[in-house]
Amino acid sequence: MPLGSSQTKGGMYTGSYTADQDTMTFDQGKYNRIKKRDANGYTTSNVDVTTKTDAFGNAYTSAVSAKQMDTSDFLLLMLQELKLQDPTKPMDSQNMMNTQMQMSTMQTNMTLAKSMEKLVASYSQSSLSNATSLIGRNVETYDVDDRGITKAYTVTSVETIDGEIVLKGRQILYMQDIIKDKDDKVLAYDENGYIYGEDGKKTGQKIVLKDKGQVALDKDGKPVILDENNEEVKDHTYEYTGQAARVYSDELTTIPMSNVGKIFS
Template sequence: MAVTTINNNVTTSGNDFVYNPNSQLDKDAFMQLFLKQLEMQDPTDPMDTDKMLEQTAYLSTMEMNQNMQTTLDNLANTLQQTSSLNSISAIGKIGDTGERYINVTDNDTSKNFELYFGDDISSGKVLIKDKNGNIIREFPLEAHTKGILNFDWDLTDNNGQRVPSDTYEITAEYTSPDGKSHSTALGAYPIESIRFENGKAYAKIGSNYVPFDAIKEIYEWQG
């Protein structure tokens, strides 16, 4: 019976060579080797039937594993494409990160933040609260068209005193020209666009791009 060895990129059977540049014995290389064994076997001492069945079963297992890997790769590609489509379909809706607080440190002299107003503003106020829910500062809102408004807080409370270094919640309450009451909060903005980098989706909300998976909730603006 011919002797079979595998060494680096070359699989040998007797005096014949089957080149395998990937250094892996795939099903095609295995079939070539198997057929070469049958061709080179000694007629007076044929290959053992059990050994032949064992190698055939091995070939079937290799092919099944390869087919399974192909299926898994296709599934992964499909899921990635579906995720991309889902993120694109979110454009125009509200992306809420759930981040309602800003952090004030001893080195800060002011804090800038943005709020989204989904309806025209007739009147209203921006509320800054401490961790206990106490209102420490109010900004009046003048009439304005809907959209994202930018605010700059000098870190003083309603009495003109500098607030302690801590975290503060930002919300707003306002009335639209039709007399309806509305509210909004820090962290909720329209998703304006989606950008992909290295297969990862980023959403433009407010003036920043954030990872799409950082968005906690996506919904239509209800006011």
């Protein structure tokens, strides 16, 4: 055969191969190893075949494995088995039928698996789309804080983690009474009652709290304010509005949908 030419084996194109430059001979075994083909010209790129030799020097297949095998691979294996079978003990029709049924069942299972994957993906997308309606709303979980109060969060985003839909949100720590000054500006104070100015620093005054976020009022319904010496300030202009605002955690929390017990505005 000329150098660099192509060879056809049993009607199957086997590609080009350059013969050994020294002996000018074509090494079929070397060609098959390069092209990952068996001795009969069938591709083995996806199949690892382990062979052994019996006591009489005859080679036989001891194991076949593959990372990916499809029906064409099984068909090739069955044809190879038919070619190599013992003429005195040929495969009967029942075994042939069983092999074909196994191939058919495998193909059906593969098709069903692909359909289920598409269905799961479609369901996940639909569920994620529906869950986005929770953004900006508040949810309660089945967890409680150290005061025994059910934890609540305001949802800021929705995402999927390992196929499960989860919410991202900031925990509502407590409700804080809204106090305004004479210019209708909201008074800034922390959970301990310390008042902060527009520069973000403590003013030295303190608002008295009955509980976290709950302002104590005097007999006239005005908030009780203390100075640096813890003396009550009588002539302040702060007013209690009767309204409250949520105080949030600085950290985002991941909330599984399965842990959501209540949704509210």
